[in-house]
Amino acid sequence: MARNHEVTNSHALLNGQGELIEPGWSRSLLQIYDRNKIKAPKWRIKEWDYYLVLSEKFAGAFTISDDGYIGLQSVSLLEFGDDPHEHTESVINLLPMGKLGLPSSSASGVTAYADDRLQMRFEALNGKRHIVCHFDRFNGKKSFDCDIVLEQPPMESMVIATPWDKKHAFYYNQKINCMRASGYMEYDGKKYEFDPKTDFGTLDWGRGVWTYDNTWHWGSGNCDINGKSFGFNIGYGFGNTTAATENVIFYDGKVHKLDDVTFHIPANSYMEPWKFTSSDGRFEMDFVPVLDRAACLDFKVIVSDQHQVFGKVSGTAILDDGTKIEIRDVMCFAEKVHNRY
Numbered sequence: 001m002a003r004n005h006e007v008t009n010s011h012a013l014l015n016g017q018g019e020l021i022e023p024g025w026s027r028s029l030l031q032i033y034d035r036n037k038i039k040a041p042k043w044r045i046k047e048w049d050y051y052l053v054l055s056e057k058f059a060g061a062f063t064i065s066d067d068g069y070i071g072l073q074s075v076s077l078l079e080f081g082d083d084p085h086e087h088t089e090s091v092i093n094l095l096p097m098g099k100l101g102l103p104s105s106s107a108s109g110v111t112a113y114a115d116d117r118l119q120m121r122f123e124a125l126n127g128k129r130h131i132v133c134h135f136d137r138f139n140g141k142k143s144f145d146c147d148i149v150l151e152q153p154p155m156e157s158m159v160i161a162t163p164w165d166k167k168h169a170f171y172y173n174q175k176i177n178c179m180r181a182s183g184y185m186e187y188d189g190k191k192y193e194f195d196p197k198t199d200f201g202t203l204d205w206g207r208g209v210w211t212y213d214n215t216w217h218w219g220s221g222n223c224d225i226n227g228k229s230f231g232f233n234i235g236y237g238f239g240n241t242t243a244a245t246e247n248v249i250f251y252d253g254k255v256h257k258l259d260d261v262t263f264h265i266p267a268n269s270y271m272e273p274w275k276f277t278s279s280d281g282r283f284e285m286d287f288v289p290v291l292d293r294a295a296c297l298d299f300k301v302i303v304s305d306q307h308q309v310f311g312k313v314s315g316t317a318i319l320d321d322g323t324k325i326e327i328r329d330v331m332c333f334a335e336k337v338h339n340r341y
Helices: none
Strands: 024-026 045-054 058-066 070-079 085-094 109-114 118-125 128-135 144-151 158-163 170-187 190-194 200-209 213-225 228-236 248-251 254-257 261-264 274-278 283-298 303-318 324-340
Touching (some): 045 128, 045 144, 058 109, 058 118, 070 118, 070 283, 085 283, 128 200, 144 200, 170 228, 170 248, 200 213, 228 261, 228 324, 274 303
Antiparallel strands (some): 045 058, 058 070, 070 085, 118 128, 128 144, 144 170, 213 324, 228 248, 248 254, 261 274, 274 283, 303 324
């Protein structure tokens, strides 16, 4: 199968043996995910919806996930001003194994979680995405609230279907970038308002069966260039990418496919400047970190060591037709995550 094989016809994601029918990438969810066709044990299935809504000065991140033997429902509030800081608050559930009922497609439906402390709801409807959240005792006694709308006109996305080198293991993932954001977050008497002219939301929608021990790199950012949206999604470590990588440029609603992108992370500190380079020379960027959202969970059997680094990226991206796009000081993030779960 050709490198960066594009899937262009709609069909089932998995065959009768629970294996991917057609590994590759696509511009929408052409392959149809059906949890009932998975042959791995329920506790190995991982499903999540993750939204990041980012402005130059602040951001919110929202996760509803069912990772088999553990569920992690999480909210992050980040500020990038004179004193960059963040707080992440999570609710952990044991053995959800499908009980959250996450939708089989990102295109419509509701992803929701509720308990006596956290109520969070994501809804996809009529070219928009609606994020509503109330979190009691967020970082102490105060509550966190948000009501955010992301605009999703007809636009291409990045979808990847990759196998792992283990029977019945696969990764099916969609990244939707460049969704203009409006609405607000509110915490401790302060209101954070999003401006659709400059601020964007990104959806990371994932379904699959993962291997136990893995490390990935992922980076993403969006901006406005003279009224046209620009974004990127870069990464590796998500299964066997022989058929396709997930590296793409988004511009004015269209996807432009890249080959391999490498993260050059300083050995001494995540807060020193990074570089991103590409095998095809079409994505060459400098990245200056502002804030490292570091988190380490160690429950012996379950370990997660995360560095999601927010900062400003500058450099050159080249579209499929050779057009050169130059960006300067665009707020984005890049991360390295090691999980055993």
